[in-house]
Every structure is written in structure tokens, then in C-alpha cells.
Amino acid sequence: MLMAYASVAAFFLVAIGFLLGSLLFGRLLRPNNMYAGKVETYECGEAPVGPAWFNFNPRFYIIALVYIIFDVEIAFIYPVAAVFKRWVDQGSGLFALIEIFLFVAILMLGFVYVWAKGDLDWIRAIKGDPRGAQDVSSRSRAPAGQAAVADGGAES
């Protein structure tokens, strides 16, 4: 009974052994040359400047959310595509096809929504902000006379 778990134990042993082994070999082989620059935060080769605690632009998150639309779409369509031929043979092909189109249509509606609301414009004018007029984006959508909303980031 207990031997059934022997493979699990072996797996653990190999994992731990591999880790310890690589650390040990590295220790034996590498030159020992420490200096201050080596313990700094790794920023892809750049020298780190300033503190890491600052405000991120919320637009990053919106783009990430929009990406999920396509992500989910692929994740669900792919398995259907894989078995679709079998469904056609079973005679439920049309049903599945309609279902998938409905699914895509719903997701596309979400895509159309973010597009129409201007969430795909990377640079957006801040509503009511006088600087909005001279914003770099030519597609800024700042309707005149909109109630002053000081912070455009919070509203999206």
C-alpha cells in the first residue's frame, strides 16, 4: 500500500537532489568575485533609478482586461474546434456552430463596447481638464460642457 507512493517519494528526492546538486556544482566551478553592483535590483541591464513605489497608469489594467476577451475566446473555441468534426458526424454540428457564433457575438459586443467608449485609445484627454484641448492625442474625446471630472483615470 505504502509502496504505491514510492514514485512520489522518488520524485521529491530527485527534485531536492537536483537543486542541491546544481547549487553545489555552481559553488565549485564559479569564480568568487562579489561587488556591490551584483546585488542591486535587476532592471534588464539598466541602472535602477528612483523608488519602485509610484503610481502606475491604470490604462495598463484596462488593456489587460480587454485582452481577456480574446484570451477567453481562444480558450473556449479551441476545444470545440478539436471535436467539431465528431459533432458533425453525430448530427449536432449546426447546433454547436450556432452556439459558438453566439458566444463570439457576446464577446465581440464587449469588444465593441470598449472600443466605442474610447478605452482602446492609449492617450485620452481628461474630461473637463483645460489641458485636454492640447492633448497629444488627435482622437481625444472631450465633450465640451461635461461636468468637471478632475481625474480621468478614476473614471475609466
Added chain:
Amino acid sequence: METRTFDNVASLAYFAPELGLIAAVLLLVVWDLASPARLKIAGLVVISLAALAWSGGMGAYFLAKDAGPHELFHGLLAFDRFSNLFRVIFAFVTGAIVLFSVPPRGPGVAPELRRDQGEFFTLILVLSLGMNLMAASRHLLLIYLSLELVSVMSFVLAGFKINDARSSEGALKYVIFGGVASGIMLYGMSWIFGITASMHLGECAARIAALTAQQGKVPEVVFVGTACMLAGFGYKISAAPFHMWTPDVYEGAPTPVTAFLSVGPKAAGFAVLVRFFSDALGAGSASPAVATPWPVLAGCLAMATMTIGNLSALGQENVKRMLAYSSIAHAGYMLLGFSVFSDAGVAAIAFYIVTYCFMNLGAFMVVMAVAEQSGGDETLSAFRGLGRRAPLVAAAMVVFLVSLTGLPPTAGFVGKFYLFSALLTAGGAWRWVLAIVGVVNSVISLFYYARVLRAMYLEKGERTEPVAVRPLLGATTCALAVPTLLLGVYWGPVYDFVASSLSMLR
């Protein structure tokens, strides 16, 4: 009629209310994008109300036809009288909230909801869909999913006021508490799944019953799992000790959202709580063969919830925050009925939920009407002299507050009467202790409700000119006050209807 399990396609006919809601949600998004600005709000309201009428109407139709019980989607959802009753209740509550959220017209009044109206109504409808699913789910996975659907929508709605620090703070606290509560609940589900090897409540019930009979007591694993799951349920109904988010969220959120959160998700939380206990744990059956820990557990929760809610409400100056604490206390009263684990107890809870819908929605509506006319002031001082400035609204508020206290001749009294009678019929020393704590709590609650009454009628405010309440708000308020009074004197048919609609799939 025999219980049948339907596959995905055959289930759709019984899933029609929810399909209608989903279609309306999609339609709302299209309308929001494509409608002319002038007709926008009207269209949004009409679409939402039509979908809710469909959902509630179908629920009532199923009830009248005595359809079911069936299992839908291979046993994920239950289709029984219980879920149909809650479909009707949720459709009614959401419909009232939709009317409630129609923004005031014309300049001068700062609208509370400044973000896109389309998004607001869409979120409200999705929330309603989530509540329907909560009341019907019969699978641990679906319980979790529908609970999260309701939670996530509530987070967004709670933070709907732009540039309002309190709203954002409330929403953030809500998210954090919600995340923790969901985590604990999932952990509890993993215990239940671990011992029963099934996520389907019916199969869980069979396995747990077998283990209980074999060991002569409820297995510890089940107890730990259930206790952890209570975190998630308790968070939804804002029972102590998971009530901490309630005051801040209720105070910060826009008033329609507060009213919605205090009634809708709370009722849904009770629905799923009752279903889980009676379905998976068999706690609702007449007399369990072995002593179960559930009555004591639920009783302790009920007492703590009532007492904390009522004592914290005593010193509140902000009426919205006071009502938030009062809604915690009401969750405690309903838990009293829950702790009996009998059909009478469940009937009492369901009837209390119905009465609570009327009185709590009404009270929040009055708060909103008053705050709108006093520049967003929701404190007691805005209510001073209201009896002269707006006699009709003040009179309605009296009805709601008296009903919330639980005094005759209002619906709240009848609701509480059934709760306590279910408790005392079950008998036993522990039940008497619970009942006494409940009565003492009702007396305490009279104090803070009476403070509002005193401010309205006995104190003079700085302003004496009549308040111009929006006709829509005034009419809806009166429409809610009528059943609150009516159910206090003639409740028989409604109670019988509710009590006969509680048969659950087991």
C-alpha cells in the same frame, strides 16, 4: 411529479427567466451604445423592467403551474418551488431598485450616479441574474460562482461614485473582505469535497448522512468544512463576525445601491444558506437521529449578529449608516429562524424576507429623497422638521421605522411574530435563551429608530420650507408603505403562499 434530471438543451425551457435577463443585459449594452441621448434613460429603464417582469412573471407562472422539481444542467441547478419563489422576490426587489436609480432630471441637483447610466443598469441586472443562480444552485462550484458573480458586481456598484473618497474606501474594503471570505469558503468547500468526493449537494448529503449514521455523530471534517463555508454565506448576509464591511460600504455606496445590497444579496445569501443546510447537511429534516451542532452554531451567530448590529446602531448620527447597522441586526433576527432548522423556521425566514424587502427598501428610499433635497446630507439633522416639510414622505418613514422595530400593526411585527413562534414551538432551553435575546434586541432597536421619529416630528430644523420630493420617488415610497401596513393586518394569503412555496429539491 417525479424528479427528472435534464441535460443542457432540455434545461433551457426551465432556465427561461435567466435567459431573459442575459438577453436584456446584452440589449442594454447595445442600447447604451446606439441610442439617442434623449431616449437613453427611458430605454434603459424600460428594457430592465421588461426583463425583470419576464423573470418574475415566469417564476410566478412556474409556481402557479406547480412545475418541478427538476434538476437542470445535469444537476447543477435546482428547479423547485423554492428557487421560483426567490425568482419572484428578486425580480420585485431589482425592479424597485431600477425605479429607485432613475436619475433626477434638470439642473441644480447633483446626481449621485455620475458614471455611465448604461453600465449601472447593466450591472444591476447581472446582479439580479447572480442572485437567481444563487437561490437555485445545487452544486458547490455553482454556489461559489454565483456568489462571486453577485460579489464582483456589488464591488463595482459600491464604488460607483466618482471622486468620492468614502465610496472608493467602501468598495476597497468590500473587495478585501470579500476576497478573504471567499477564500475561507472555498477552503471549507474543499473539506466537504474531500470527505464526500462530490460537489453535488444531493450526493454530498447521502455521503454525509451515511458517515453520520456510521459514527453516531456529525464528522468533524464536515463541521470544519461547514464552519468555513459559513464565512462566505455570513459575509453575504452580513452576519457577525463577517459584518465589518457593512457600515462603510453602505455609507459610501450610492443610496440605491445601498438599498439593493441590504435586501437583494442578503435574501440570496439566506436562500443559499438554507438550501445548503437542508440539502447537503439534511439539517431541515424533522428530527435528526443524532444530535447535530448546527442549532447551537447558528444560534450563537444569530445572537452575536443581532447584538452587535443593534448596539452599534445606537450612536449613529448618519441615518444611512444607522440603517446599515440595523440591516445587520435584521440578519440576526432571520438567523434566529434559521437556527430552528424546521419547515416553520424556513417559512418564517422567507416571510420575513418579503416584509423586510418592503420596509427596508422604503426606508432607504426616504433617506435618498431627503438627502437629494438637502444637498446630500444624510444625517439626522436633515430629517429635522420633516413632518411639516414633507408630511406624506415623513408618514411613510414612520410606517417603515415602526415596521423595522417590529411593532403592530405593521408587516415587521408579523414577520417577527412568525420568527419567534417558530423558535418557541421548537422548544427547549436554548431556544428560549435565543428568543429572550431577540426580544431584548428589538427593544434596543426601538431607541435608534425612535430618534429619527423624534427628529422628524418633535424637533425644528433650520429650514422650514416644504420639500419638493421627486414624484417618482414619492410615489414609489407610498407604494412600498401600503404593503408594509397591509401585511401587518392581513397577512394570511401572502404567508400561506410563501410557506407553501418552500419545498426544496433534496
